[in-house]
Amino acid sequence: MTTDDSRVHPSMGELSVLTVHAPDPAHAARIAARCHAVMARRRRLAGPGSAPARATWRRSLEPALVGGLCAVYLFEVLARALTLYGF
C-alpha cells in the first residue's frame, strides 16, 4: 500500500461527506481576543523597561557600582594609613 492508497479507500471517501461545521463565532472571537491579550502581555514583558530589561541593566551596573565603591574605600584606607605613618 502506498501512502496515497490510504486516502482513496472507500471508507475514507465516505468521510468526505462530513460537513466542516463553523465554530460559534462569538466563542471564536473570545478565543482570539484572549490569545491576543496573552501575546500583548508577553510583548510588554519583553519590551524596554520591563522586568527582564531591568534585571539585565541591574546585572551589568551593579558589579561596576560595587567595584567602584570598594576602590574608593580602599583608596581612603590607604591614604589614611600613609598619613598616620607620616608619608
Add this chain to the structure above:
Amino acid sequence: MERETELALVRRLREGDPDAFDAVYGEYHARLYNFLARLSRRRDVAEDLLEETWLRLVASGTRLQADTRLGPWLYTVARNLFYSYNRSRQIDDSCAAGLIGLWPAGTRQPSPFEEAAARELERHVERALASLPARDREVLLLVGAEGLAPAEAATVCGVTAETMRQRLSRARARLGLALGRTTPEPVMLAREVTP
C-alpha cells in the same frame, strides 16, 4: 498551506507577530474544532479544548522550531489535550454512540430531496464514526477528514508509520462494518497490512 508560507508564519510566530497568529487561526480554527468535536463527541468539550490548544500555541510560539509543521503541531496538542481530558474525566468510550443532535442543521442544499439524502448520508457516517473507539476515530479524522498524510498522522499520534498504517487499516475496517458493510473488504485489508 504552502510550505514556504508555513515557514514564514512559523518565523513570525517566533517573533510574537499577532498577524501571523491570526493567519494560523483563520486556517486551522474550524478544522481543529471539527476534529475535536468529532473526537470528543461533545461541543462544549471541543470548545474548551480548542481554546486551550490556541493558548498553548501562544505560550509556545516563541519557542517553536523553525521547521515546525503547524498542522501536525496543532493536531498533536489538540489530541493530547483530549486524552488528558479523557483521563481526568474517565469518559466511557463505549457510550454515546448516537450523534444525533450534535451538530446544528446543515447548510442549504439545492433541493429538499438532495438535502434530505445528503443529511441522511452524513448522519449515517457521523453515527458510524461516533460508534468507534477514540483511537479509531482519531486516525480516521486525521487522515480521512483533515487530510493529513499517514506519516504526519503517525507523528501526531506518537506512533511509527507502520503502526499508523495498521491502525488506519483496522479503523477503516471497523468504520466499514459500522457503515453496514457485511464484510470489511478482507482482500484489500490483507494486502494493506503487508509492506
